[in-house]
Amino acid sequence: MATAKQVIQSILAGGVAERTLFAPLLCVAACAVEDLSPREFLNHSTKLTNTLRDLQQGLALDIVVPESGSHLVAEALGADLDWSVFPPALDWPSKEINLANLEDAGRLPFLLDVIGRLNYLLRDQAAIGILLDGPQRISALSKGQLSLDEAAQIILTVTKKLLSTGGVDLIWFREEGPPPTDGKEWMEVTDPIWGTVRFFKALPALHLAGEADGWLEIIEEAGPSLLPCFDPVRSPTLADRLHRWENFGVIVPLSRLTSDMEEEVKKTYRDCMTAKGCALITNDADWFGQVAPQELKKRAEWIRNLLL
Numbered sequence: 197m198a199t200a201k202q203v204i205q206s207i208l209a210g211g212v213a214e215r216t217l218f219a220p221l222l223c224v225a226a227c228a229v230e231d232l233s234p235r236e237f238l239n240h241s242t243k244l245t246n247t248l249r250d251l252q253q254g255l256a257l258d259i260v261v262p263e264s265g266s267h268l269v270a271e272a273l274g275a276d277l278d279w280s281v282f283p284p285a286l287d288w289p290s291k292e293i294n295l296a297n298l299e300d301a302g303r304l305p306f307l308l309d310v311i312g313r314l315n316y317l318l319r320d321q322a323a324i325g326i327l328l329d330g331p332q333r334i335s336a337l338s339k340g341q342l343s344l345d346e347a348a349q350i351i352l353t354v355t356k357k358l359l360s361t362g363g364v365d366l367i368w369f370r371e372e373g374p375p376p377t378d379g380k381e382w383m384e385v386t387d388p389i390w391g392t393v394r395f396f397k398a399l400p401a402l403h404l405a406g407e408a409d410g411w412l413e414i415i416e417e418a419g420p421s422l423l424p425c426f427d428p429v430r431s432p433t434l435a436d437r438l439h440r441w442e443n444f445g446v447i448v449p450l451s452r453l454t455s456d457m458e459e460e461v462k463k464t465y466r467d468c469m470t471a472k473g474c475a476l477i478t479n480d481a482d483w484f485g486q487v488a489p490q491e492l493k494k495r496a497e498w499i500r501n502l503l504l
Contacts, residue, residue, distance in 0.1 A: 200258040200323035203475070204365050204399050210420065213443050213475035219259035219325055219366075220496060224266070224282055225483035226251055234484060235279040238266060241306060245313040252322050255496045259325040259366060260318065262310045264482040269329055269354050270337055272302035282484050288339055298350065299357040308361060315363035323365035326358060327403060330369035331386055332376055344376065348385040355389055359396040367393055368403040368425065368478075375410045383417055390421050401425050405447050405480035409433035416440075423475060428468040429461055435468055443473045448499060449480040450487070466502050 198206070198214045207213055226247045227237030237244055244262065252260050265283050267275065273293050278285035307326075314324055329337065334347040342350070351369070358364055369389070376382040393400035401423035404411055408431040415424045415434070425445030428435035429452075438444050446468050452461070469477055477499060487495050 199320050201320060201365055204323055205397065207399060207423070207443050207475060208394060208397060212473050216469060216474045217258035217323070217476040218256065218496075218500065219261065219476045219478045220255075220257070220499070221261055221264040221327065221479045221482045222251055222255075222257075222492065223248065223261050223264040223482060225487060225489070225492065227484065228489040233279065234266070234282045234284075238303065239306065241310050241313065245310055245317065248314060249317045251492070252318060255493060257322055259323045259476065260314060261325045261327060262314060263307055263326045263328070265327050265370065267329065268303060268307065269334060269350065272298060272304055272354065273350065275337075282482065286337060288337060288341070293338075293341060295350070298353055304354065304357060308358065311358070311363045312361060324363055325366040325368065326364055327368045327370060328354065330371040330402070331389075332371050332382065336373075344381065345385045348389060352389050352392060355392055359393065359398060364396075364398050366399040366401060368401045370403040370405070371411075372406055375414055379414045379417070382414060387421075390418070394421070399423055401445060403447070403478075404431070405449065407431060412437065425476070425478060427480065429464050435464065438468060438471060438473070441473060443475045445476040445478060446474060447478055447480055448502075450483060462502065469502055
């Protein structure tokens, strides 16, 4: 059986995913295993690395995700994060954003250390994935301080830094809400990001957890340069078109992780997850606060059973 890294490299070479990779967002949920708060856990490289390594072995994870939506980029830009909730509430700086030394700002150096440790421990047992806010989302979070183009340049800088030392195999860029009003502009300013990710032999992916049918034109314009990941129940138009795409990912929202899922809904997920080209299965958000530590294995097995 092909390893996760081999599957990703096959996709980058223009092939169809040989199997579906299991890539749940468990990074912050794992903090409960160590009896730490999300903030403490995400700033403790040894415990974060070792716990994710143990989860990879215990849950047979194909992709381990050490950053799963904690507003890493916004924090590096100077935003204050309220860690009493997760994802942390964000207070965007009212002052002018300082882009100097962005590559070494916030938790970026720490995350690079974690990536290096995981890469050493996991070897070929699993791939490493990162979830970042996308350009449109960063622009929206900035409350008008950053244009789409400026946000894209920031994302490009952060992406280069994360990829520069090796070890990262996939980066999701999370976008939410309706598509950009000017899809052509979005494609133009984001294309350097996808090209850079692929240059470093990693797979760029678009993470669309909500209603995303409006993104169809952009997804098809991007073609194989970008892996679209979406919830087929919330985006039925995308689900109807996936047979035209070489590869895609399926997002199963945390609210669906119950044994009493309606059979029709379950069938929709199963049909997409077992379709040719389904490269990975992931979630809309980190499992923290939604799945108890003692339930992690049970819920992981339940998702895997959808593939049977």
